[in-house]
Amino acid sequence: MxxxxxxxxxxxxxxxxxxxxxxxxxxxxxxxxxxxxxxxxxxxxxxxxxxxxxxxxxxxxxxxxxxxxxxxxxxxxxxxxxxxxxxxxxxxxxxxxxxxxxxxxxxxxxxxxxxxxxxxxxxxxxxxxxxxxxxxxxxGVAIAPDRLAGVQGPALRQFVVRDLIMPGRTASNAIEYVQESGFTNSAAPVAEGAQKPQSDLSFELKTTTVKTIAHWFRASKQVLADVPLLQSYINGRAIYGLKYVEEAQLLSGDGTGQNILGLIPQATAFDDDRRVTGDTRIDTLRHAILQVRLAEYRATGIVLNPVDWEGIELQKDSTGQYIWVNVQDGGQQRMWKLPVVDTTAIAEGEFLVGAFDLAAQVFDREDAAVEVSTEDADNFTKNMVTIRAEERLAMAVYRPESFVHGTFAAA
Structure with a gap:
């Protein structure tokens, strides 16, 4: 060779x-x-x-x-x-x-x-x-792949519960309000010169404290400088994380420790005596609206899991026709004249009906915000940056009986 x-x-x-x-x-x-x-x-x-x-x-x-x-x-x-x-x-x-x-x-x-x-x-x-x-x-090492700009994030939940509730602000760490706890109404027709009946009122001081929801990330100064839009992406995810927990707290927080006392734990339980054999989800929700009405409040919204809302939209009559929507055009998310919001923050099979804009209020002490700092000694020596997101808020439920929470009967 x-x-x-x-x-x-x-x-x-x-x-x-x-x-x-x-x-x-x-x-x-x-x-x-x-x-x-x-x-x-x-x-x-x-x-x-x-x-x-x-x-x-x-x-x-x-x-x-x-x-x-x-x-x-x-x-x-x-x-x-x-x-x-x-x-x-x-x-x-x-x-x-x-x-x-x-x-x-x-x-x-x-x-x-x-x-x-x-x-x-x-x-x-x-x-x-x-x-x-x-x-x-x-x-192969000489072949460079095309890198798309930005970061492809996961699907994000749409937050809907807060939009139903009356907004407010506070400059303190606690909210106090006086709630009527009892009323004896003795009013009656009285003859001329006769003794008038006495009625009684009692009041109770209620307090709800401001709670903090927060979390943080740590990144190097170099990566924040070298990767375009990374800091803004982290900031967006940080705010999303706060709102995700906030919605769960407003809806289901148990009030222990640093948890908000949410709407569902304070709501009145659905009266099962109102159920009728053969009730559909639509019937059950109408019974709940009546229960709110009998408490002298008018319901302003309904909260459902997306699975239950789909079950309502898929209901058909005896001829196989959809009774709720025109499948070509869809329909507004309304039932019995009330807006319906669907969220995975409420469990499948459950519902919440209430006078959201009258009987409850959210108070913002500090709006959700992102802060960046390098002041920590460990950060300074290692060229690291701490990114912190935080918000402070409280919620007052003035009339728990104006909210009704229950479950749909098994199909």
């Missing part, structure tokens, strides 16, 4: 002028220095874009100049390599073409003398070039 040597690094392997080799080495060293300088100017340009929204003229000119110098240096290196390749360095180092190797082979010389026969040369087989990342011929 005849050995074939392919050109790789002419400045190192091929014989040539010592001066040309020195010049190539100098050019390579200058290119390394230029790369370091370009990196420095690029970092400066990035900071300028963050601060002013554009790259300064001085920075732009410097980068253009470095780019031009690099192009000239690369061209000069190529010229010197070609020069050294042409000069050669002895028979062992001369790179021969396949045609030259063929004409110099013994088989070809014999073929030329005899005028017949076959001439062959043996060459080392070259591996197939593939997208593999390892092995001969694998060039």
């Amino acid at each position: 005849q050995k074939v040597q392919y050109p790789r690094d002419f400045a190192r392997k091929n014989a040539g002028s010592a001066d040309d080799k020195l010049e190539i080495k100098g050019l390579l060293d200058s290119l390394k220095e230029r790369d370091a300088e370009i990196k420095s100017w690029c970092e400066k340009a990035t900071n300028e874009i963050k601060e002013t929204g554009k790259v300064a003229g001085e920075t732009k000119s410097a980068l253009e100049k470095l780019s031009e110098e690099g192009i000239k240096a690369n061209a000069r290196i190529l010229e010197l390599e070609q020069k050294l390749a042409r000069r050669g360095g002895g028979d062992d180092n001369v790179v021969k073409s396949i045609g030259e190797m063929m004409t110099e082979s013994d088989d070809f010389k014999a073929f030329a003398q005899k005028g017949r026969g076959t001439a062959r040369i043996n060459l080392k087989a070259v591996s197939n070039i593939t997208s593999a990342t390892s092995g001969q011929g694998g060039v």
Whole structure:
């Protein structure tokens, strides 16, 4: 087998002028220095874009100049390599073409003398070039995937419960309100000169305290600077995390420790005596609306799990026609003149009906906000950043009997 040597690094392997080799080495060293300088100017340009929204003229000119110098240096290196390749360095180092190797082979010389026969040369087989990342011929590491901008986040819950409740604000850490706890109404028709009957009222002082919902993340300053929009994405997820817990607290918080006392734990239980054999979900909700009405309040909303709302929309009459919506156009989420909000924050099979805008109120002490700090000693020495999200709020339920909570009967 005849050995074939392919050109790789002419400045190192091929014989040539010592001066040309020195010049190539100098050019390579200058290119390394230029790369370091370009990196420095690029970092400066990035900071300028963050601060002013554009790259300064001085920075732009410097980068253009470095780019031009690099192009000239690369061209000069190529010229010197070609020069050294042409000069050669002895028979062992001369790179021969396949045609030259063929004409110099013994088989070809014999073929030329005899005028017949076959001439062959043996060459080392070259591996197939593939997208593999390892092995001969694998060039997969040179293939760069397209990276889409931003971060693809998961599906997010829509928060609907707070929108039903009357809003408010507070500047304190607690809310106090006086609630009527008893009323004896003795009012009656009275004859002239007769003794008038006495009625009685009793009151109770109620207190609800402001609760804090918070969490935090930690990230390096470098990653926040190097990954575009990462901090804003973290901030958005931080606020989402607060609102996610807030909705669960407003609906189902048990009031222990730092938990808010939610609507469901304070609601009046659905009166099962109102159920009638054959009741559907629609019938059950109408009974609950009546129960609120009999407590002298008018319901303003209904909260359901999406599974139960689907069950209502899929109900059909005896002919197989949908009774609730036109499937081509859908319909508004309303029932018995009331808005219906569906959320996975309430368990499947449960419902809550109530006078949300009259009998309950949410008080914001501090709106949900995100703060960033490097003041912690550990953060400062490790170039870390702490991102904290926090909100403070309280909820008062003035009339628990104006909310009715229950479960649908098993199908």
